[in-house]
Amino acid sequence: MAVSPLAPAAFPDLPVIEGVRLATVAAGVKYRNRDDVMLAVLDPGSVVAGVFTRSATRSAPVLDCQAKIGQESAAGAAILVNSGNSNAFTGAAGQASVDAICKAAAEATGLPAERIFTSSTGVIGQPLPHDRIIAKLDEVVSKVSRMELPNAAKAIMTTDTFPKGASRTITVDGKTVNIAGIAKGSGMIAPDMATMLVYVFTDARISRAALQAIVSEANARTFNNITVDSDTSTSDTLLMGATGASGVDVDGNADFAQAVEEVFRELAHLVVKDGEGATKFVTVNVTGAATDADARTHALSIANSPLVKTAIAGEDPNWGRIVMAVGKSGAAADRDRLTIRFGDILVAEKGWVSPDYREEQGAAVMKQPEISIDVDIGLGQGAATVWTCDLTHGYISINADYRS
Amino acid sequence: MAVSPLAPAAFPDLPVIEGVRLATVAAGVKYRNRDDVMLAVLDPGSVVAGVFTRSATRSAPVLDCQAKIGQESAAGAAILVNSGNSNAFTGAAGQASVDAICKAAAEATGLPAERIFTSSTGVIGQPLPHDRIIAKLDEVVSKVSRMELPNAAKAIMTTDTFPKGASRTITVDGKTVNIAGIAKGSGMIAPDMATMLVYVFTDARISRAALQAIVSEANARTFNNITVDSDTSTSDTLLMGATGASGVDVDGNADFAQAVEEVFRELAHLVVKDGEGATKFVTVNVTGAATDADARTHALSIANSPLVKTAIAGEDPNWGRIVMAVGKSGAAADRDRLTIRFGDILVAEKGWVSPDYREEQGAAVMKQPEISIDVDIGLGQGAATVWTCDLTHGYISINADYRS
Numbered sequence: 001m002a003v004s005p006l007a008p009a010a011f012p013d014l015p016v017i018e019g020v021r022l023a024t025v026a027a028g029v030k031y032r033n034r035d036d037v038m039l040a041v042l043d044p045g046s047v048v049a050g051v052f053t054r055s056a057t058r059s060a061p062v063l064d065c066q067a068k069i070g071q072e073s074a075a076g077a078a079i080l081v082n083s084g085n086s087n088a089f090t091g092a093a094g095q096a097s098v099d100a101i102c103k104a105a106a107e108a109t110g111l112p113a114e115r116i117f118t119s120s121t122g123v124i125g126q127p128l129p130h131d132r133i134i135a136k137l138d139e140v141v142s143k144v145s146r147m148e149l150p151n152a153a154k155a156i157m158t159t160d161t162f163p164k165g166a167s168r169t170i171t172v173d174g175k176t177v178n179i180a181g182i183a184k185g186s187g188m189i190a191p192d193m194a195t196m197l198v199y200v201f202t203d204a205r206i207s208r209a210a211l212q213a214i215v216s217e218a219n220a221r222t223f224n225n226i227t228v229d230s231d232t233s234t235s236d237t238l239l240m241g242a243t244g245a246s247g248v249d250v251d252g253n254a255d256f257a258q259a260v261e262e263v264f265r266e267l268a269h270l271v272v273k274d275g276e277g278a279t280k281f282v283t284v285n286v287t288g289a290a291t292d293a294d295a296r297t298h299a300l301s302i303a304n305s306p307l308v309k310t311a312i313a314g315e316d317p318n319w320g321r322i323v324m325a326v327g328k329s330g331a332a333a334d335r336d337r338l339t340i341r342f343g344d345i346l347v348a349e350k351g352w353v354s355p356d357y358r359e360e361q362g363a364a365v366m367k368q369p370e371i372s373i374d375v376d377i378g379l380g381q382g383a384a385t386v387w388t389c390d391l392t393h394g395y396i397s398i399n400a401d402y403r404s
Numbered sequence: 405m406a407v408s409p410l411a412p413a414a415f416p417d418l419p420v421i422e423g424v425r426l427a428t429v430a431a432g433v434k435y436r437n438r439d440d441v442m443l444a445v446l447d448p449g450s451v452v453a454g455v456f457t458r459s460a461t462r463s464a465p466v467l468d469c470q471a472k473i474g475q476e477s478a479a480g481a482a483i484l485v486n487s488g489n490s491n492a493f494t495g496a497a498g499q500a501s502v503d504a505i506c507k508a509a510a511e512a513t514g515l516p517a518e519r520i521f522t523s524s525t526g527v528i529g530q531p532l533p534h535d536r537i538i539a540k541l542d543e544v545v546s547k548v549s550r551m552e553l554p555n556a557a558k559a560i561m562t563t564d565t566f567p568k569g570a571s572r573t574i575t576v577d578g579k580t581v582n583i584a585g586i587a588k589g590s591g592m593i594a595p596d597m598a599t600m601l602v603y604v605f606t607d608a609r610i611s612r613a614a615l616q617a618i619v620s621e622a623n624a625r626t627f628n629n630i631t632v633d634s635d636t637s638t639s640d641t642l643l644m645g646a647t648g649a650s651g652v653d654v655d656g657n658a659d660f661a662q663a664v665e666e667v668f669r670e671l672a673h674l675v676v677k678d679g680e681g682a683t684k685f686v687t688v689n690v691t692g693a694a695t696d697a698d699a700r701t702h703a704l705s706i707a708n709s710p711l712v713k714t715a716i717a718g719e720d721p722n723w724g725r726i727v728m729a730v731g732k733s734g735a736a737a738d739r740d741r742l743t744i745r746f747g748d749i750l751v752a753e754k755g756w757v758s759p760d761y762r763e764e765q766g767a768a769v770m771k772q773p774e775i776s777i778d779v780d781i782g783l784g785q786g787a788a789t790v791w792t793c794d795l796t797h798g799y800i801s802i803n804a805d806y807r808s
Contacts, residue, residue: 056738057728057737058731090755093756125724234727306799307803310803313800316804320527323529324459324528326461331460332460333461338461348529352494352497391710392804393797395710395714399710399711399714
């Protein structure tokens with residue numbers, strides 16, 4: 001599959017995170033001739049936080065992570081991820097596979113089983129051939145090293161068209177703290193649905209509860225505000241590990257929280273830029289709503305509207321569809337107070353097209369690969385930002401033309 | 405544009421509704437060489453009921469209809485519809501156009517202005533050239549006759565690929581009561597959005613309040629349960645007029661209410677079958693939900709899911725995407741209690757694919773032009789049915805490839 005036209009020129013240089021060692025291995029879960037299992041081992045004293053899909057039909061690995069994520073432990077931890085099979089909707093066999101993998105990984109790493117966090121992404125509804133993963137555990141454990149994040153970003157890909165990584169380095173009291181993460185996005189592997197997996201590591205020292213609070217808040221502002229096609233995976237997982245190896249305590253440090261959010265946002269944007277068939281990266285800013293929640297409802301209604309997304313694909317400055325999406329969202333709006341901008345161009349205000357607006361202005365904005373749509377509701381102070389992509393023939397081809 | 409592959413072979417024979425006279429005329433609002441204005445005149449003593457889009461950015465004609473629909477009057481009524489311009493998001497000029505049209509139509513018909521109901525469908529955000537409509541009012545009034553429903557069905561089309569009509573005739577106490585209606589659907593006229601307009605007439609005698617109750621209930625079970633792309637028009641309007649010309653009182657008559665619902669359902673299905681790019685007509689039945697509302701939430705989540713709709717377009721029996729759509733809906737579900745059927749084929753049960761299911765069975769169902777997806781949630785007695793179509797390259801072409 002062709003690399004997304006929105007892909008960055010190269011995978012970024014990521015800092016080494018002391019206290020985390022990674023390796024990848026080819027277990028042949030489904031793919032051949034590529035690494036499909038990633039292992040990250042975090043040193044004793046590390047804490048792990050996470051957020052997960054809210055789907056009512058979430059996968060066995062997600063349920064297992066959720067049962068473990070709130071536990072305190074000084075024993076270290078491991079994150080084991082396979083691509084090729086999502087172990088979702090696999091009945092009682094699903095949890096049995098997770099249990100078998102965790103037990104074997106605990107033996108191979110010397111960690112307690114309740115410190116093994118697993119994710120699976122790929123085909124749904126087929127039993128996970130967990131023996132293939134277990135057979136490779138000793139090999140992957142023996143290979144772990146500090147420099148493997150780029151390879152890890154590749155091993156977790158399904159039909160992503162490029163690996164995704166981001167990092168920030170901040171200085172706290174004259175000492176360096178590093179944050180680096182990888183993600184996989186909305187690539188599709190028939191007959192499965194898109195799955196978002198995100199793993200972020202830092203050498204900061206922080207309590208589990210404080211890290212969880214930062215992760216939850218940053219997630220709410222980043223990954224929870226992206227949408228490719230409004231469909232929610234059964235397997236979405238974000239895990240963040242803090243090793244403390246820098247010796248720098250960041251509990252309550254706003255710069256650290258900010259840097260985490262920046263890494264999350266950058267990874268979230270990369271997921272959208274690899275959205276199926278995407279040719280445009282779209283930022284929807286809603287201001288002036290009655291509440292922040294209303295603003296998010298409007299923004300998601302715009303970002304998920306097939307008519308808005310196809311207009312963007314056609315480079316059509318179709319502000320009528322923005323009006324429609326605001327109107328249908330269910331959140332408070334007054335037709336005659338709406339203001340709509342494409343980029344810097346004032347398109348509509350006071351319930352009608354702006355008298356100075358000319359179609360060529362909007363059309364010029366729409367030709368750009370990155371587009372912002374700004375809507376002021378005119379009712380209050382509520383604001384929200386959502387990121388999405390366009391809806392193209394490429395999306396239909398990926399999801400309809402090729403049979404499972 | 406090619407006629408939808410789901411179109412019926414012919415427009416149906418509709419009974420004459422005594423007390424309603426119709427005509428159409430070419431006013432050149434936007435289209436050339438076709439009738440684009442429809443007038444229906446209802447005799448004195450007729451009652452009118454209606455339901456309208458819930459959009460917060462609804463059009464001026466919708467707001468005007470809503471202000472009038474609850475009033476009692478024995479003066480008769482008129483319904484005046486134009487295609488080519490929706491008079492939506494046109495600021496204060498929008499209501500001024502409606503007022504000018506209603507005033508002129510009142511003079512031309514001899515009816516009070518508050519008994520003139522108007523609808524407009526077509527381009528959004530452009531001032532309605534209402535003078536063109538007003539200039540043709542005397543002509544269209546002079547032409548009204550009892551036999552013009554088929555032409556009316558054509559005059560309200562935008563890019564619908566076929567005109568839509570349906571009827572029922574029932575016998576009450578040995579006398580005949582007729583119900584006949586027309587609709588336009590989700591044809592697209594750039595740069596506008598789909599608009600659904602429905603006009604149904606009957607010669608039954610009934611109070612306004614009783615007719616409104618029947619219309620609201622039937623609408624909730626039919627038009628409110630169809631979705632093409634989850635986008636809601638600013639102009640959706642359904643008006644039903646009862647002339648009483650049959651002399652048959654149907655207040656409280658369950659057969660009449662049932663027949664109205666059947667006409668609504670048939671028209672609603674025709675709207676879906678003319679959905680943009682549609683190649684499959686899909687019935688989503690959800691049973692066993694905790695409540696009826698939960699069942700509808702699940703059914704709409706399935707029917708609106710781009711991944712489900714593209715799978716259907718690809719004739720792919722992709723039950724994993726049904727699981728995903730149930731999981732993301734937000735309504736109560738338990739992965740291990742779901743049962744999924746494609747047509748008569750049991751696909752998945754108890755949290756996993758059915759042991760007897762073979763992919764060829766599901767694939768055979770998916771090749772049909774009309775497909776049912778039945779999901780039992782396994783939690784309670786809630787049930788709902790939603791109708792939709794698939795998501796195809798045709799949808800993208802109509803909405804993205806052709807610039808406004």
